[in-house]
Amino acid sequence: xxxxxxxxxxxxxxxxxxxxxxxxxxxxxxxxxxxxxxxxxxxxxxxxxxxxxxxxxxxxxxxxxxxxxxxxxxxxxxxxxxxxxxxxxxxxxxxxxxxxxxxxxxxxxxxxxxxxxxxxxxxxxxxxxxxxxxxxxxxxxxxxxxxxxxxxxxxxxxxxxxxxxxxxxxxxxxxxxxxxxxxxxxxxxxxxxxxxxxxxxxxxxxxxxxxxxxxxxxxxxxxxxxxxxxxxxxxxxxxxxxxxxxxxxxxxxxxxxxxxxxxxxxxxxxxxxxxxxxxxxxxxxxxxxxxxxxxxxxxxxxxxxxxxxxxxxxxxxxxxxxxxxxxxxxxxxxxxx
Amino acid sequence: xxxxxxxxxxxxxxxxxxxxxxxxxxxxxxxxxxxxxxxxxxxxxxxxxxxxxxxxxxxxxxxxxxxxxxxxxxxxxxxxxxxxxxxxxxxxxxxxxxxxxxxxxxxxxxxxxxxxxxxxxxxxxxxxxxxxxxxxxxxxxxxxxxxxxxxxxxxxxxxxxxxxxxxxxxxxxxxxxxxxxxxxxxxxxxxxxxxxxxxxxxxxxxxxxxxxxxxxxxxxxxxxxxxxxxxxxxx
Amino acid sequence: xxxxxxxxxxxxxxxxxxxxxxxxxxxxxxxxxxxxxxxxxxxxxxxxxxxxxxxxxxxxxxxxxxxxxxxxxxxxxxxxxxxxxxxxxxxxxxxxxxxxxxxxxxxxxxxxxxxxxxxxxxxxxxxxxxxxxxxxxxxxxxxxxxxxxxxxxxxxxxxxxxxxxxxxxxxxxxxxxxxxxxxxxxxxxxxxxxxxxxxxxxxxxxxxxxxxxxxxxxxxxxxxxxxxxxxxxxxxxxxxxxxxxxxxxxxxxxxxxxxxxxxxxxxxxxxxxxxxxxxxxxxxxxx
Numbered sequence: 116x117x118x119x120x121x122x123x124x125x126x127x128x129x130x131x132x133x134x135x136x137x138x139x140x141x142x143x144x145x146x147x148x149x150x151x152x153x154x155x156x157x158x159x160x161x162x163x164x165x166x167x168x169x170x171x172x173x174x175x176x177x178x179x180x181x182x183x184x185x186x187x188x189x190x191x192x193x194x195x196x197x198x199x200x201x202x203x204x205x206x207x208x209x210x211x212x213x214x215x216x217x218x219x220x221x222x223x224x225x226x227x228x229x230x231x232x233x234x235x236x237x238x239x240x241x242x243x244x245x246x247x248x249x250x251x252x253x254x255x256x257x258x259x260x261x262x263x264x265x266x267x268x269x270x271x272x273x274x275x276x277x278x279x280x281x282x283x284x285x286x287x288x289x290x291x292x293x294x295x296x297x298x299x300x301x302x303x304x305x306x307x308x309x310x311x312x313x314x315x316x317x318x319x320x321x322x323x324x325x326x327x328x329x330x331x332x333x334x335x336x337x338x339x340x341x342x343x344x345x346x347x348x349x350x351x352x353x354x355x356x357x358x359x360x361x362x363x364x365x366x367x368x369x370x371x372x373x374x375x376x377x378x379x380x381x382x383x384x385x386x387x388x389x390x391x392x393x394x395x396x397x398x399x400x401x402x403x404x405x406x407x408x409x410x411x412x413x414x415x416x417x418x419x420x421x422x423x424x425x426x427x428x429x430x431x432x433x434x435x436x437x438x439x440x441x442x443x444x445x446x447x448x449x450x451x452x
Numbered sequence: 453x454x455x456x457x458x459x460x461x462x463x464x465x466x467x468x469x470x471x472x473x474x475x476x477x478x479x480x481x482x483x484x485x486x487x488x489x490x491x492x493x494x495x496x497x498x499x500x501x502x503x504x505x506x507x508x509x510x511x512x513x514x515x516x517x518x519x520x521x522x523x524x525x526x527x528x529x530x531x532x533x534x535x536x537x538x539x540x541x542x543x544x545x546x547x548x549x550x551x552x553x554x555x556x557x558x559x560x561x562x563x564x565x566x567x568x569x570x571x572x573x574x575x576x577x578x579x580x581x582x583x584x585x586x587x588x589x590x591x592x593x594x595x596x597x598x599x600x601x602x603x604x605x606x607x608x609x610x611x612x613x614x615x616x617x618x619x620x621x622x623x624x625x626x627x628x629x630x631x632x633x634x635x636x637x638x639x640x641x642x643x644x645x646x647x648x649x650x651x652x653x654x655x656x657x658x659x660x661x662x663x664x665x666x667x668x669x670x671x672x673x674x675x676x677x678x679x680x681x682x683x684x685x686x687x
Numbered sequence: 688x689x690x691x692x693x694x695x696x697x698x699x700x701x702x703x704x705x706x707x708x709x710x711x712x713x714x715x716x717x718x719x720x721x722x723x724x725x726x727x728x729x730x731x732x733x734x735x736x737x738x739x740x741x742x743x744x745x746x747x748x749x750x751x752x753x754x755x756x757x758x759x760x761x762x763x764x765x766x767x768x769x770x771x772x773x774x775x776x777x778x779x780x781x782x783x784x785x786x787x788x789x790x791x792x793x794x795x796x797x798x799x800x801x802x803x804x805x806x807x808x809x810x811x812x813x814x815x816x817x818x819x820x821x822x823x824x825x826x827x828x829x830x831x832x833x834x835x836x837x838x839x840x841x842x843x844x845x846x847x848x849x850x851x852x853x854x855x856x857x858x859x860x861x862x863x864x865x866x867x868x869x870x871x872x873x874x875x876x877x878x879x880x881x882x883x884x885x886x887x888x889x890x891x892x893x894x895x896x897x898x899x900x901x902x903x904x905x906x907x908x909x910x911x912x913x914x915x916x917x918x919x920x921x922x923x924x925x926x927x928x929x930x931x932x933x934x935x936x937x938x939x940x941x942x943x944x945x946x947x948x949x950x951x952x953x954x955x956x957x958x959x960x961x962x963x964x965x966x967x968x969x970x971x972x973x974x
Binding site for chain 1: 720721723769772773778779780781782783784786787788790791794795797798906909910913914917947948950951954955957958961962965
């Protein structure tokens with residue numbers, strides 16, 4: 116007998132995933148402009164959802180304030196390119212670093228709150244960010260500003276090349292985010308995180324430093340969220356406080372994606388994002404009704420199938436595409452017994 | 453012969469994820485004092501929680517006054533006149549001594565027990581009536597827990613390990629008060645780890661061992677030897 | 688003198704914030720539930736009041752007679768129908784379900800009433816004022832503060848002097864053993880929510896008279912109520928009043944420095960308290 120993490124399904128999924136990745140990488144050559152933009156948007160929402168899921172589904176830190184970092188990342192992109200002269204790609208990385216830095220004092224403050232009070236605390240922080248950035252006239256104050264044309268042009272020559280670059284950045288960041296999450300969860304830190312999620316008291320009695328583990332997750336998630344935010348606003352080209360720090364766009368949608376897809380699994384946000392965009396493309400005209408439908412579906416899922424769509428699939432078929440749990444496998448010895 | 457007050461048939465109760473009782477058969481007659489003994493983990497508390505409705509079971513596995521109560525909720529069972537003095541006292545910390553007693557009597561059932569008669573039984577509680585209940589000593593808290601159950605004027609009162617964690621002199625004074633309670637014709641089931649106390653106060657005894665009834669008999673005539681065998685599962 | 692005026696106005700504003708917070712505090716105390724939709728329910732009450740006023744021509748304060756029982760009934764149904772099913776050890780379900788509720792409420796109100804700001808007309812009450820020394824005190828703010836005190840005193844009386852209050856405290860202490868007393872916890876929780884939404888109704892009507900409102904402002908009210916609770920300390924309703932006052936004063940002083948700073952000043956005061964005294968000023972229970 117041996118203990119292993121892989122399974123047949125995971126191996127097949129890895130192969131298919133690699134093929135899918137190749138297809139996506141060459142998308143600028145087979146997809147139209149609108150499709151390319153849509154795919155880029157899907158990737159970025161997937162990244163945001165995966166990060167929120169890491170915090171809430173694994174570390175138990177439910178935030179309704181991640182829009183703080185999306186907006187912060189967007190504003191840092193503008194600030195670093197306009198005032199510090201960085202190239203957009205470098206500015207995106209810079210936004211991530213700055214996001215990490217500012218998340219430290221924020222964490223020190225809001226970690227004093229627990230459970231649902233922590234959640235509202237994250238919302239307060241997002242509001243503080245929004246109100247503060249609205250005061251900075253150099254970045255457009257309350258009405259916002261646009262990214263100067265020359266900065267946009269500096270990214271690449273020609274509109275097609277720029278759009279391809281934007282698309283690849285989105286794909287690249289998303290693949291990186293999921294890879295980081297997957298590798299983290301496979302590591303010892305990740306095992307600690309799963310232990311904390313399952314039973315905090317038992318975990319701490321095993322010597323796991325709960326506070327530090329959660330702190331690291333919060334900082335890393337916030338940094339990566341800021342990077343995604345920078346990328347989002349590189350594509351949108353125009354930023355304003357109300358849009359950048361919008362609860363609806365960056366938190367409500369993300370939460371619905373994760374809840375419906377399946378919280379606490381890596382596959383969940385992927386399924387959730389696909390469902391969300393499928394719904395959006397079919398129902399988008401309905402505006403507020405669409406949001407209400409999402410709300411009702413999320414409530415029903417939480418009450419009836421709390422593990423989401425992926426949870427149902429996993430329970431029914433025992434599937435795991437991102438191998439994380441350990442199995443015991445029988446092996447044959449030389450005599451075949 | 454009248455029907456038993458409480459009839460337990462084939463009770464298979466579960467505690468969290470595992471089964472604690474296997475096909476337990478028991479009965480208690482009206483006005484009787486029954487003792488339940490057994491070592492830790494034998495299933496005694498699961499039995500108490502099942503009778504009082506805190507654990508749900510098959511409806512007919514528990515019959516009270518001829519009615520199936522196995523699947524009723526605890527608040528419904530309380531309305532039928534069954535009161536539990538829980539293991540570990542479990543008083544309400546946000547309530548004072550008097551408030552704990554008052555909430556025990558909130559169903560307003562008629563009977564000999566009232567705030568004043570409970571204070572007569574345990575005078576020290578009257579002195580400390582406005583004090584937060586959990587700031588009392590262990591023995592005094594046990595008195596409040598017993599008083600709280602009495603305030604419901606129950607037909608059947610269940611005592612779950614009332615001597616646990618108490619000093620011997622305190623246990624003695626509480627057991628001295630018990631005849632006043634069960635002498636009024638109230639039926640009682642007493643779960644105890646202290647075998648001699650349990651036998652001294654009861655008419656019949658059941659012994660539980662790993663979730664099964666291993667012995668049943670009259671408390672007076674039973675031999676020490678048969679008790680040890682039943683308690684520890686020695687054949 | 689201007690500063691004294693600002694402090695007095697801020698204190699009176701604190702009364703309104705305490706009303707926002709009282710319902711939140713009550714629910715957390717009884718069932719450890721934090722209702723993310725709380726602010727939206729305040730706004731919903733305001734819209735309900737508006738509808739009653741438009742339909743009957745009643746004065747907004749008289750609309751309370753209809754709105755308060757209506758919200759209480761809604762609270763009972765909401766708790767028994769949906770929220771009771773989220774209670775348990777896991778903190779995700781109540782949080783996510785009430786978040787979903789918040790989105791549904793906001794968008795539902797948007798559908799029915801559009802995004803146009805609304806306000807209830809209380810006539811002369813809105814502008815009447817009386818002098819105390821050199822200050823002019825508005826009748827409405829003073830009335831609101833008085834109502835806040837009355838409501839909190841009333842809630843305290845219910846909790847500590849009635850059988851229902853004993854039931855609330857017992858169920859909050861130990862749900863299982865409370866059942867042994869014949870308490871049906873699903874019913875008790877629903878009663879608590881009914882009470883909380885009755886208070887919310889009062890807060891909503893007073894808000895709707897005082898300022899204009901639209902479907903999107905619920906989140907802000909939740910945050911003010913939450914900040915008042917945290918500043919004042921968990922589990923203490925009078926502390927919540929103090930928290931509301933501190934928040935109100937911080938906001939009015941901030942507004943005096945720069946009108947755009949009003950809300951930010953309140954958040955900063957909250958963060959300072961969180962930094963130096965995270966348990967709040969007068970805590971009674973831990974988070």
